Amino acid sequence: MTHSRLGPIGQLSRSVADIAAAEAWWRDVLGLPHLYTFGQLAFFDCDGVRLMLSAEPGESHSNIIYFRVPDIAASHAELSARGVAFLGAPHMIHRHADGTEEWMAFFSDNEGRPLALMSQVQPG
Incomplete structure (x- = not known):
């Protein structure tokens, strides 16, 4: 097989x-x-x-497209300056056993449907 x-x-x-x-x-x-x-x-x-x-x-369709970014704070600031209205600030949603943090920030497209930024932050 x-x-x-x-x-x-x-x-x-x-x-x-x-x-x-x-x-x-x-x-x-x-x-x-x-x-x-x-x-x-x-x-x-x-x-x-x-x-x-x-x-x-x-x-x-209520799907979410997650865009991986290297620096979520910088991407959040840049997109906010371009007029993107975020639903909240970037925030940690999970910490892995090795200390790596998963961060996300959610916003909507021009039709009001969800999108998100996502980033992994290494410990230290």
Whole structure:
């Protein structure tokens, strides 16, 4: 019996109500590199993982996309300066046995759906 191994995530998909507004927000406010737009689909690069936004008016999926960042405080400050309204300050959500801390900060996209920053902070 052969076991196949899944590789890293290649693409995430998220439905949006207005592709033009979403494209502008993800590109200009979050600063994600825009790859291309084709019809009602817009594609962005998230450090090697492709994000596909698809215009599906009336659709509302409650998924959360977590963006890994090296310095959550700096990313929080930069995005706040660009107009992102965070639901709260970055905060620790878990401490691993080796002392590594998992930190997150939650915010919403231009359609009010959840997104998050996440970062691991090493002890010391």
